[in-house]
């Protein structure tokens with residue numbers, strides 16, 4: 001077993017889906033050692049092995065693991081959040097118990113694509129960044145012609161913290 005629990009420590013409104021929440025969990029032990037093994041699982045949209053930031057796509061939403069924090073978006077309520085964190089502890093412990101059969105991932109698993117960046121933007125096409133669409137902004141971010149903090153909605157709102165973290169990790 002790797003850890004006992006991930007405690008639900010904070011709930012924020014989820015901007016990606018009004019009416020839902022984003023939950024923040026604090027693990028009882030640093031996830032530093034287990035993240036490279038979790039990076040072998042399917043559904044990963046972003047992984048930075050140097051900063052140990054790992055993001056999975058949920059349907060709906062995202063799940064991001066950092067050494068000291070877990071962020072899950074588009075959660076119905078605190079009750080569902082607690083269940084998700086409980087399931088995550090089980091998945092982490094199972095992965096850890098099987099680590100000798102896995103190959104820890106110490107490099108990014110595949111080439112970054114503009115679509116990976118787009119998936120983490122607000123996708124409202126508001127135009128505040130000066131681009132006509134979020135996809136256009138994603139393409140320029142990919143080419144390093146723009147920076148993630150030039151998207152005002154993404155920078156300003158705490159509800160997008162998980163996406164900022166994931167974007168920082170992959171760009």
Ligand code: SF4
Pocket residue numbers: 121122123124125126127128129130131132133134135137138150151152153154
């Ligand atoms: S400011 Fe952000 S949300 Fe608005 S169009 Fe640009 S990238 Fe999309």
